[in-house]
Amino acid sequence: MTLHEFIFYIVVPILSISVLLILWRFLIGPSIVDRIIALDLIVTTGIGFIAGYSILTNRPSFLDVAMILALIAFLGTVAFSYYIQKRNKK
Amino acid sequence: MTDILVAIFSLSGAIFILLASIGLLRMPDAYLRISVTTKAATLGIGLLLIAAAIHFQDFSIATRILAIILFILLTAPISGHLIGRASYFSGVKLWKDSIMDDMDGKYNKATQELKSEDVEELKKREKKERKLIKKNPAK
Numbered sequence: 705m706t707l708h709e710f711i712f713y714i715v716v717p718i719l720s721i722s723v724l725l726i727l728w729r730f731l732i733g734p735s736i737v738d739r740i741i742a743l744d745l746i747v748t749t750g751i752g753f754i755a756g757y758s759i760l761t762n763r764p765s766f767l768d769v770a771m772i773l774a775l776i777a778f779l780g781t782v783a784f785s786y787y788i789q790k791r792n793k794k
Numbered sequence: 795m796t797d798i799l800v801a802i803f804s805l806s807g808a809i810f811i812l813l814a815s816i817g818l819l820r821m822p823d824a825y826l827r828i829s830v831t832t833k834a835a836t837l838g839i840g841l842l843l844i845a846a847a848i849h850f851q852d853f854s855i856a857t858r859i860l861a862i863i864l865f866i867l868l869t870a871p872i873s874g875h876l877i878g879r880a881s882y883f884s885g886v887k888l889w890k891d892s893i894m895d896d897m898d899g900k901y902n903k904a905t906q907e908l909k910s911e912d913v914e915e916l917k918k919r920e921k922k923e924r925k926l927i928k929k930n931p932a933k
Contacts, residue, residue, distance in 0.1 A: 706797075748836075
């Protein structure tokens with residue numbers, strides 16, 4: 705089994721299953737906070753996907769996208785928590 | 795040799811992410827879910843990125859990956875803290891079997907202020923002190 709096959713048949717499917725589980729929590733989440741956490745974790749898993757994909761295709765330029773994605777996930781969570789706190793004020 | 799190392803690192807990273815997602819699905823409480831996402835997922839992503847760094851064996855790519863890992867390590871606790879704070883203030887309930895709530899009564903919802911002491915106990919103590927001052931004035 706080569707490294708390409710290992711990542712294609714084992715690592716990427718595990719990541720896909722975990723994204724599906726997180727998506728389930730995103731759909732049923734009782735409060736809005738659960739949904740925000742699930743969204744954050746989906747984006748974080750996307751960074752892992754990009755790392756695996758850059759090994760698969762042998763192209764390291766995908767890792768720039770991972771950096772931007774980490775930044776956007778952090779900014780999104782901060783903005784969501786800011787607006788939840790602001791909504792309470794009224 | 796490097797292929798085996800890449801395989802081990804990427805597999806353990808993927809398993810940690812799977813554990814994080816199972817924890818997110820199974821945990822009974824929003825706060826416990828926050829704790830899961832900020833620990834297990836960060837470790838899993840770090841391991842996957844280290845696997846990529848070992849695979850490419852290039853200094854510039856390794857620096858880039860180190861920057862991503864450092865950024866995630868810095869921002870995951872901050873975002874977890876912020877979202878936990880916002881959810882506590884917006885009234886998300888704790889799990890019914892939680893043992894203690896340290897912030898119980900310390901947050902004033904009307905004025906949105908957080909004090910380091912219980913608000914009602916503080917009022918009671920101030921009343922007691924006033925009574926003591928009235929009983930024996932100007933020593």
